[in-house]
Amino acid sequence: MKELAVDGVPVTVTCRVLKLARRPYYRWLGKPVADAVLEEAYHANALFDAHRDDPEFGYRFLADEARGAGAGMAKRTAWRICRDNRWWSVFGKKRGRGSKAGPPVHDDLVSRNFTATGPNRLWLADITEHATAEGKLYLSAIKDVFSKRIVGYSIDARMKSRLAVTALNNAVARRQNVAGCILHTDRGSQFRSRKFVRALDSHGMAGSMEGSGRQATTRPWSPSSACCRRTSSTRRSWATRKELRIAIVTWIERTYHRRRRQASLGRLTPVEYETVMTTLAIQAA
The missing domain is CATH 1.10.10 (Arc Repressor Mutant, subunit A)
Structure with missing residues (x-):
């Protein structure tokens, strides 16, 4: 009608032909978007x-x-x-056996080569869930490939992007000199979120993500999976989230870091290995 009016056709004629009222047209003309x-x-x-x-x-x-x-x-x-x-x-979506994760937001910079020549060169991150009588508890853990140390982690009752971001910020606060460090993850939605990508950029880190051909079941590097397996090794059930949270933190800080000797570290614990390698680096300098 507006175009016809520009061409000289009166609005009254157009409304009569189209059998429309003029008042709604003029109302729309004054405010096209309600x-x-x-x-x-x-x-x-x-x-x-x-x-x-x-x-x-x-x-x-x-x-x-x-x-x-x-x-x-x-x-x-x-x-x-x-x-x-x-x-x-x-x-909320039903997933079949052939379901796939979302598209990666980073290139795969690791290509299954999980080795590092020094600290803060390559980190691995993952999220796992664990059941309690109160409901599920989620753990996001980040491991330094060089010393196998869990450099940061976060535990929460909800698996949101904030869980992964908190673990990352915790790791950065502990290690500090992380610019250029590669953080390799799977293609979970938490690691693909804008919040997590922005956190990586703000710390000067490089994101790396499994390609579309990788399967979640082929992740031997999963740090949080190892934590959950160890805390559930006695097949006990957890009554509360608080009880499980304490067990996870205790296992990471006391058992894994300071008591668990690893063959790949020369039968040293992660803390011992970092101490030895740091001392050697200082002496070499």
């Missing part, structure tokens, strides 16, 4: 940002994140927008 449509667009944008940061969130958590960003809405509204755009939690 307030409700604009508000929903803002809601959808906030939900999309939250979903991109944390793909594991369902619509309820996405609504909470959007509310924190200033785009408050009802849970039902969030569900409808997520449904229409197919923004589902990665944990």
Whole structure:
């Protein structure tokens, strides 16, 4: 109608031919985008940002994140927008045996060569889950390939991108000189999230990720898997998350770092190996 009016056809004639009322047309002409449509667009944008940061969130958590960003809405509204755009939690989808992880956000800089000539050259990270009577507990651990030491870890009741970011920040705070260090991970959503990628960039580290042909079951380097296997070796059940958390921290800091001797380290513990190698480096200098 607007184009016809520009060409000289009166709006009255066009409305009569199309059997439309003139008032809605003039109302639309004054405000092409209704307030409700604009508000929903803002809601959808906030939900999309939250979903991109944390793909594991369902619509309820996405609504909470959007509310924190200033785009408050009802849970039902969030569900409808997520449904229409197919923004589902990665944990909510049914997976068959042939399911695949998401696309890698980094190239594979390791190519299964898990060796390092010095500390803070190559780190490996992973996330595992462990059951308790209160519910699941998740561990994200980062291991330095050079000394096999767990340089950082994070434990939480929810497997969000924050779990991986906290473990990374913990490792950086402990080691400090990490610029140029490669961090190799699988293609889990936590490691592909924008928050984790930004954290790597802020620390000057290089991300590395398994290629599309790698299977999760072929990860002998998984640091957090080793922790969970050791804490469950007695086949005991854990009553509370706190009890399991204490067991994991105790095993890492007391048993693994200071008591567990490894053949690849010359029968030294990770702490002993780092101490010896640091001393030799100082003497050589």
